[in-house]
Amino acid sequence: MGIYGDQYTRSTGPRYFGFVTGGTTPAALAGDWLVSVLDQNVATERHSIAAYVEAQTLNYVADLLRLPSAEFHGILTTGATAANLVGLAAAREWCGEQGGMSVSQQGLCSAPAIAVFCAAPHSSIIKDLGLLGIGQRNFKAVACLTDREVFDLSALERELAACEAPGRIVIASAGTVNSGDFDDLVSLSQLCRRYNAWLHVDAAFGAFARCSDRYGHLVEGLELADSITADAHKWLNVPYDCGIAFTRHVALHERAFSADAPYVPMEGQLPAFMNRGVEQSRRYRALPLWMTLKAYGKSGYRSLIESHCDYVKAIAQWIVDSSSYTLLCDIRLNVLVFRHEPQDSSYGTRQELNRQLIRRLNESGEMFITPTTYRGEFALRLSISNWMTRSEDVDRVINAFRTAAS
Ligand SMILES: Cc1ncc(COP(=O)(O)O)c(C=O)c1O
Numbered sequence: 001m002g003i004y005g006d007q008y009t010r011s012t013g014p015r016y017f018g019f020v021t022g023g024t025t026p027a028a029l030a031g032d033w034l035v036s037v038l039d040q041n042v043a044t045e046r047h048s049i050a051a052y053v054e055a056q057t058l059n060y061v062a063d064l065l066r067l068p069s070a071e072f073h074g075i076l077t078t079g080a081t082a083a084n085l086v087g088l089a090a091a092r093e094w095c096g097e098q099g100g101m102s103v104s105q106q107g108l109c110s111a112p113a114i115a116v117f118c119a120a121p122h123s124s125i126i127k128d129l130g131l132l133g134i135g136q137r138n139f140k141a142v143a144c145l146t147d148r149e150v151f152d153l154s155a156l157e158r159e160l161a162a163c164e165a166p167g168r169i170v171i172a173s174a175g176t177v178n179s180g181d182f183d184d185l186v187s188l189s190q191l192c193r194r195y196n197a198w199l200h201v202d203a204a205f206g207a208f209a210r211c212s213d214r215y216g217h218l219v220e221g222l223e224l225a226d227s228i229t230a231d232a233h234k235w236l237n238v239p240y241d242c243g244i245a246f247t248r249h250v251a252l253h254e255r256a257f258s259a260d261a262p263y264v265p266m267e268g269q270l271p272a273f274m275n276r277g278v279e280q281s282r283r284y285r286a287l288p289l290w291m292t293l294k295a296y297g298k299s300g301y302r303s304l305i306e307s308h309c310d311y312v313k314a315i316a317q318w319i320v321d322s323s324s325y326t327l328l329c330d331i332r333l334n335v336l337v338f339r340h341e342p343q344d345s346s347y348g349t350r351q352e353l354n355r356q357l358i359r360r361l362n363e364s365g366e367m368f369i370t371p372t373t374y375r376g377e378f379a380l381r382l383s384i385s386n387w388m389t390r391s392e393d394v395d396r397v398i399n400a401f402r403t404a405a406s
Pocket residue numbers: 019020078079080081082122124175176177202203204205231243
């Protein structure tokens with residue numbers, strides 16, 4: 001068994017800072033219990049109010065993200081991996097249409113060439129490209145700006161100008177998981193329009209910066225995307241599993257996922273959610289999200305997000321002022337990458353001491369953080385997205401860092 005493999009992770013607690021992991025608000029938890037009690041199948045609107053709740057929840061999320069709900073149509077998925085799959089399946093369908101065919105109907109063998117452009121894609125995107133038959137390795141890795149995880153727009157423009165494939169998909173990030181970096185979505189959408197490419201934005205956690213006037217500028221232009229991924233089980237603090245997929249091309253989206261059967265009546269006022277995602281039978285995952293959005297509202301989520309970003313900045317400032325640690329990336333939102341800087345140590349020793357330090361920190365019970373590789377070197381990574389985290393937790397983190405490095 002691994003080092004933590006014989007116990008549960010306190011991932012719902014205030015000092016769990018691994019990956020980008022949300023906790024569970026009380027309202028969401030109550031909703032989740034009800035979901036199992038009610039056990040609705042949200043395939044269509046037939047026989048249940050649950051589909052109405054999902055439709056309304058999607059409107060609430062669009063409103064929270066300042067997206068025009070009349071233009072964006074969506075579905076709740078199992079997570080961001082599935083939401084990326086939904087967005088990219090719609091994109092693939094659009095690519096087929098550029099060659100006058102339907103990929104969902106006729107298959108990839110008769111599809112026109114599809115070119116995919118990525119800068120710093122999340123691993124779930126790579127997985128989805130494999131699942132969609134495009135191929136995990138079949139994307140153009142466009143250069144990033146120096147020391148950033150975002151598209152070098154000039155490099156992307158050169159690639160798009162030289163591209164002969166009729167189907168083109170640009171995959172952008174609004175919040176890279178490694179360092180919380182944001183693509184310039186306004187410029188990307190202009191390039192996509194000029195070169196007739198579909199713009200998919202993986203905004204799994206970064207989308208929620210739009211709740212705040214202080215951070216919304218990072219995700220300016222999200223409303224210009226063709227498809228968008230967000231993850232409610234991250235910063236909205238609902239229990240697993242709950243992702244969100246939006247596209248502005250509902251007909252293409254539904255064509256990619258529809259397989260009608262005579263025994264499933266489709267008439268009605270609402271979308272048949274089973275025709276917008278992978279599953280036919282679907283969990284009532286809208287209810288916890290609906291309840292938490294109703295309970296805390298836009299202002300509740302705005303203050304949650306802003307306080308998390310303030311806490312990350314406070315820790316980053318302590319690191320900058322400390323002689324034992326180095327801050328490795330600019331702080332944009334809620335992600336912090338850093339390393340311990342032992343005096344007079346070689347590269348190899350430094351890596352080993354950082355490995356030991358993260359083990360000590362996590363074993364202390366004071367916090368949980370996860371390692372990463374940043375600019376080729378072992379580094380430590382912390383992100384805050386739990387509703388229970390308070391400024392006292394920040395003080396405990398700083399104390400633990402101080403003790404661990406002494
Ligand atoms: C940017 C980004 N995209 C996609 C994912 C995958 O999300 P999930 O684990 O919900 O499928 C993550 C998870 O950390 C992420 O940060």
